[in-house]
Amino acid sequence: MDLTRIQNLSLSYMSSFALRCAVDLDISGRIQAYGRPMPLNELARSIPIPPHKDSMLGRLMTLLVNQGIFVQSEAGYQLTPASELLQTEGSNVGAITRVATDAELIKLWGRLSEFFKESDERSLFEKVFDGKKFWEFMKKKPEYGKLLDDAMASMSNSFMRGFIASYPHIFDGLNNLVDVGGGTGTAVKFIAEAFPRLRCTVFDLPHVVAKALKSESFDVVGGDMFEKIPPADAIFLKNVLHDWNDEDCVRILKRCKEAIESNNNGGKVIVVDIVIGFESNDPKAIETSLFFDISMMGFFGSRERNKQEWHDVIITAGYSDYKICPVQLGVYSVVELYP
Ligand SMILES: C[S@@+](CC[C@H](N)C(=O)[O-])C[C@H]1O[C@@H](n2cnc3c(N)ncnc32)[C@H](O)[C@@H]1O
Numbered sequence: 001m002d003l004t005r006i007q008n009l010s011l012s013y014m015s016s017f018a019l020r021c022a023v024d025l026d027i028s029g030r031i032q033a034y035g036r037p038m039p040l041n042e043l044a045r046s047i048p049i050p051p052h053k054d055s056m057l058g059r060l061m062t063l064l065v066n067q068g069i070f071v072q073s074e075a076g077y078q079l080t081p082a083s084e085l086l087q088t089e090g091s092n093v094g095a096i097t098r099v100a101t102d103a104e105l106i107k108l109w110g111r112l113s114e115f116f117k118e119s120d121e122r123s124l125f126e127k128v129f130d131g132k133k134f135w136e137f138m139k140k141k142p143e144y145g146k147l148l149d150d151a152m153a154s155m156s157n158s159f160m161r162g163f164i165a166s167y168p169h170i171f172d173g174l175n176n177l178v179d180v181g182g183g184t185g186t187a188v189k190f191i192a193e194a195f196p197r198l199r200c201t202v203f204d205l206p207h208v209v210a211k212a213l214k215s216e217s218f219d220v221v222g223g224d225m226f227e228k229i230p231p232a233d234a235i236f237l238k239n240v241l242h243d244w245n246d247e248d249c250v251r252i253l254k255r256c257k258e259a260i261e262s263n264n265n266g267g268k269v270i271v272v273d274i275v276i277g278f279e280s281n282d283p284k285a286i287e288t289s290l291f292f293d294i295s296m297m298g299f300f301g302s303r304e305r306n307k308q309e310w311h312d313v314i315i316t317a318g319y320s321d322y323k324i325c326p327v328q329l330g331v332y333s334v335v336e337l338y339p
């Protein structure tokens with residue numbers, strides 16, 4: 001029924017905040033630690049919550065079961081693959097939920113209609129946060145910076161295993177790689193460990209790399225990708241270009257081209273980002289891409305790009321050719337750019 005559809009969409013944030021509550025109460029950790037189906041009263045005592053709220057917790061669990069986060073049998077609650085991911089060692093995917101439902105950051109979305117009517121060029125983020133751009137805000141407020149870095153690191157953690165398994169030959173013939181906008185080094189750590197002959201560097205803003213993982217297996221360089229990128233055979237750009245409008249993307253891609261050309265070893269740029277229309281056949285993938293597209297619009301005034309939009313920025317930046325690789329990983333495509 002149409003009314004049900006409107007009611008459902010109007011209340012969809014209940015899904016987000018129920019998940020947020022499960023993350024904060026570490027419900028999947030408690031079920032995992034219990035080691036067998038966990039009854040409600042055991043779950044309630046392990047948190048612990050006052051007994052008069054047990055039935056309320058039961059109702060929260062009913063919603064999460066309906067959403068496929070847990071399963072419920074006569075004997076109690078168990079994990080599903082989604083809540084197992086929340087529990088995978090080191091993956092910390094709850095960080096994604098935390099940043100996405102953050103009380104301060106969600107202020108943006110209540111002001112979207114106001115934003116549409118304004119004639120200036122500011123992003124929704126700048127409008128809501130006193131003219132501060134997203135990356136300035138993250139620099140000035142380290143607690144938010146950490147929230148974001150953790151969320152990005154957790155996505156890399158879940159993504160990189162599949163990437164390396166799907167593309168074991170992607171770095172063949174290359175001697176060194178720079179992960180531009182590589183955050184705290186999660187992706188580069190996977191690459192360096194899987195390809196020990198490849199000399200890897202994580203490159204990001206100085207205050208971000210200051211928090212990078214310390215490792216023997218890769219180098220750390222702070223700087224500004226709009227100024228100069230360290231020379232390399234391969235440049236890796238994961239979840240970076242969607243943060244920037246077309247003009248800025250072209251600038252970044254030109255700096256990348258200079259960085260590989262100065263090395264003169266037939267290098268390439270490897271972009272990992274959404275290509276709208278190329279998502280894997282996960283039934284939620286297209287909707288997830290569209291959620292990210294609106295997120296990028298609000299945070300940065302940028303976008304997720306379709307095939308034609310990628311073509312345009314790549315060719316405008318002066319690349320001679322590119323290819324969208326055959327395997328999609330969730331919403332992400334791998335695109336190779338050749339100078
Ligand atoms: C969305 S995060 C992606 C992080 C990482 N590539 C990943 O996939 O997890 C974008 C990164 O770009 C970095 N960044 C923003 N402006 C930058 C600049 N001017 N130069 C270098 N890095 C920058 C941010 O600090 C952030 O770590």
Ligand SMILES: C/C=C/c1ccc(O)c(OC)c1
Nearest residue numbers: 099100239240242243295299
């Ligand atoms: C709440 C999500 C924030 C976010 C910010 C910048 C990004 O590039 C991004 O990529 C997945 C996510």
